[in-house]
Amino acid sequence: MNPIPGNERSIEMVDLAIAFGRGNQRRQVVDQVNMTLARGESYGLIGESGCGKSTLLRALAGLNHDYRGHILFNNREQQPLRDKPFYRQVQMVFQDPYASLHPRKMVWASLREPLKLHGMDRHEARISEVLHAVGLSDAFRYRYPHQLSGGQRQRVAIARALILEPSVLLLDEPTSALDVSVQAEILNLLSRMRQQRNLTYLLVTHDLAVVTHLCERVGIMHHGKLLEELSAERLRRGEADESYTREFLAASVA
Numbered sequence: 001m002n003p004i005p006g007n008e009r010s011i012e013m014v015d016l017a018i019a020f021g022r023g024n025q026r027r028q029v030v031d032q033v034n035m036t037l038a039r040g041e042s043y044g045l046i047g048e049s050g051c052g053k054s055t056l057l058r059a060l061a062g063l064n065h066d067y068r069g070h071i072l073f074n075n076r077e078q079q080p081l082r083d084k085p086f087y088r089q090v091q092m093v094f095q096d097p098y099a100s101l102h103p104r105k106m107v108w109a110s111l112r113e114p115l116k117l118h119g120m121d122r123h124e125a126r127i128s129e130v131l132h133a134v135g136l137s138d139a140f141r142y143r144y145p146h147q148l149s150g151g152q153r154q155r156v157a158i159a160r161a162l163i164l165e166p167s168v169l170l171l172d173e174p175t176s177a178l179d180v181s182v183q184a185e186i187l188n189l190l191s192r193m194r195q196q197r198n199l200t201y202l203l204v205t206h207d208l209a210v211v212t213h214l215c216e217r218v219g220i221m222h223h224g225k226l227l228e229e230l231s232a233e234r235l236r237r238g239e240a241d242e243s244y245t246r247e248f249l250a251a252s253v254a
């Protein structure tokens with residue numbers, strides 16, 4: 001039984017499966033995953049390196065069309081090739097903002113691009129608003145990515161995701177490339193944005209402090225499977241049902 005009522009579901013995966021390679025090289029990287037995110041919820045996804053977290057996020061985001069099973073958004077089944085409204089509503093933020101921003105585009109041009117693509121109005125006003133929302137002054141419009149600090153670059157990447165007024169952010173280790181001092185600022189920003197904009201987060205991280213700071217619920221992946229789900233509260237207390245999870249938590253804290 002799915003504990004989240006239908007009218008409150010944002011993202012839902014049913015028997016999601018993703019494999020790579022052919023013949024005897026074929027490997028199941030995401031294996032029959034069932035997961036539901038309530039609207040406005042922040043869900044953390046943890047698990048060891050290579051267990052399939054990024055692969056799952058990419059399939060959800062519509063960046064990889066080669067999957068089995070079902071992906072639903074706002075209760076509607078999505079086709080592997082998503083429609084344009086989906087790409088506006090569901091935005092991804094990556095670990096390395098350098099890779100997600102065009103090196104030869106000034107901030108304003110990177111922010112205007114998605115607006116043009118989605119036929120949105122009020123470009124100048126939206127750019128100012130979103131820069132302000134992520135804590136950057138208007139002067140940052142005229143910077144190139146290499147003229148920004150790591151934290152400022154991630155703010156621009158978050159602004160780029162937010163400018164389309166999405167309802168879901170898929171965040172793949174959004175703070176792990178940053179200095180510890182900057183990580184907290186970005187986490188606070190993400191937390192504030194979620195409250196103000198009623199966003200749903202699916203956040204991949206290897207940092208348990210990030211999960212407990214930002215998420216209400218946590219899923220633990222192991223070899224492509226969703227091993228178990230816990231409230232952040234139970235995670236904090238180390239109360240997992242699966243012995244693998246308890247070992248993973250103990251190793252992560254050490």
Ligand SMILES: Nc1ncnc2c1ncn2[C@@H]1O[C@H](COP(=O)(O)OP(=O)(O)OP(=O)(O)O)[C@@H](O)[C@H]1O
Nearest residue numbers: 020021029047048049050051052053054055056206
């Ligand atoms: N396009 C691809 N082709 C073949 N194998 C892939 C591809 N993408 C990912 N993989 C493999 O799938 C497995 C899961 O990768 P994935 O990037 O999802 O792991 P992850 O859980 O995000 O790990 P990390 O915590 O290190 O980021 C890895 O073994 C990886 O090598």
Ligand SMILES: [Mg+2]
Nearest residue numbers: 053054055172
């Ligand atoms: Mg990854």
